[in-house]
Amino acid sequence: MATSTITLIVLAIAAILFVTEIIPLAVTAMSVPVILALTGVLDAKKEAFSGLMDTSVLLFAGMFVVGAALFETGVAKKIGDSVVKIAGTSEIRLTFGVMFIAAALSAVLSNTGTTAVLLPVAIGIAGSAGWSRGKILMPLAFAAGMGGIITLVGTPPNLAANAVLNTAKLPPFGFFEFAYIGIPITVAGIIYMLTLGRKLIPDRNPDDMSEEAVEEVKVVPFAKQFISVAILLGVVLIMAFDIIPLHVAAITGALLCVVTGCLNEKQAYRSIDWTTIFLFAGMLPLAKAMEITGAGAIIADSVVGMMGDNVGPYAVMTALFFLSAILSQFMSNTACAALLCPIGLAIANSLGASPQAIVLTIAVAASCAFATPVGTPPNTLVLGPGGFKFVDYIKVGTPLIVICYLVCMAVIPIVWPFY
Structure with missing residues (x-):
């Protein structure tokens, strides 16, 4: 076989x-x-x-420990209490604030790093407000994914699309040119998550260490709270300025949390969500297999073959959008864009249509990995802390993918005309 x-x-x-x-x-x-x-x-x-040695897995593990230090010292609860005191307990208002910050940061920083940094703060806000943390964690992950579309460096598929255009000696996209489609998608996605999407998110909380953390707040000295915040800010700044690789910064921060006594060794081990680690590590080899065996190309060729010869650009955009979106649920969105963008370029040339419009559609769809917890690292990060099941992502993420498709069909042909 x-x-x-x-x-x-x-x-x-x-x-x-x-x-x-x-x-x-x-x-x-x-x-x-x-x-x-x-x-x-x-x-x-x-x-x-x-996959067990992948840098994203190391980043996950490190940031779980750094986030746990905020819980064990009581910082996350203090931040949550302060935010709730200012903004009230309105679920919609607090969710909007978290999504806005996540999208803005992800436009210029790693969406994985953004989610990892905001995760403990979001959990603290949910705990202080008295509602299910899942109601804020899934919006956080999705906002980080959408925000990455806004700039050239926000997400790897954007860079892959530019690389294909450069190779074909075509005008590449500008740094902020992606904002024409990224901002509408982000706005539409936030509106969806604050309305219908919020109702589809299950109302459940996992059993974790938060209760222990709350008990320990009474005896934790202020010095440790200060140290845990300093470590987090240090990790964030290092990630923001790309001083050292993200995973190195996260692991270093985790080690410092233990060495300084913000949490002990057992608490550090317990803070890592091993389901998240093994889920992501196990699926990365499958993405690699789809790439090197040509399985992904077989799926792409089958879909392109079904379109026939006499099709218009809208039909091509639709087919390639959903093909890219479906593949990106299980394989690297970077690999997905790298696989499909050359195909989209060839199809656009055969139609005499704008390659930018077709290639951009593929890149955007590759970033719409909202329907599975393994489609993108932010989704995986919130899986355990949010108490989510695989099917939860399908229920909430699938309508969001459709919304992103509709926005693409409305905006892309206007900004990047077919002919």
Whole structure:
């Protein structure tokens, strides 16, 4: 059996198990690299388990510990109490504030780093306001994803689209040119999450360490609170100015939290959401397999072949948007954009249509990974803390993808005309 066929079968089975949750998510995810190694799709020593060494996984682990230090010292609760005292307990008002900040930061910083930094603060706000943390964590993750579309450096698919245009010696997109589509998508997404989306988010809270943290606030000295905040701010500044890699900054911050006594070793271990770690680490090899075996290309070619020869640019945009969006739920959005943008460029040339419009549609769709917890790191980060199930992302994220599609169809042809 061809390796591409095996990869597609593994993808289908994993998708079914994720949705039904017949077995735990982490078990399903870590079964994927095992199967890919046993079937020879990926090299067992180099590729199959490379996800466990991925920098994003290290970033997750480090930021979980840094965030936990804010809980253990009582800082997160203090911030939450202060925000609620100023803004009240209005769920809509507080959610809007968190989404606005997340989107703005993600436009110029890593959306993963933004989500990781805001995660403990958002949980503190939800706790102080007295409502389910999931109601603010999923909007936080989605806002970080949408905000990245606003600038050239906000998300890797934007850079991939520019690279394809440069290779074809076509005018590339400007740094803020993506804002013409990124801002409308972000505004529409925020409106959706404050209305219908908010109602679709499940009202549940996971059992975690927060109760212990609240108890310990009474005896935690101010010095440790100051240190935990200083460590967080230091990590944020280092990430913002790209002084050292994000994962190095996060791990360094985590080590400092333990060394300075903001939390002990056991608390640090307990603060890491291992479902998140194994889920992301297990699915990265599948994304790699889809790329190197040509499984992703097979899906792309099948969709393009179904369109036929006599199709208009709107039909092409629609097909490529949903193809890109669907693929990005399970494979790297960067790899997805790199795979599909050249195909979109070729199709645009055959139609005599604007390549910018088609390529941009693919790039934007690749960033719309809202329907699974493994589509993008921000989604994975909030999975455990929010107490979410796989199907929760499908329920809330799918309408958001449709909204993003409608915004693309309305805005892109106006700003970047087909002809």
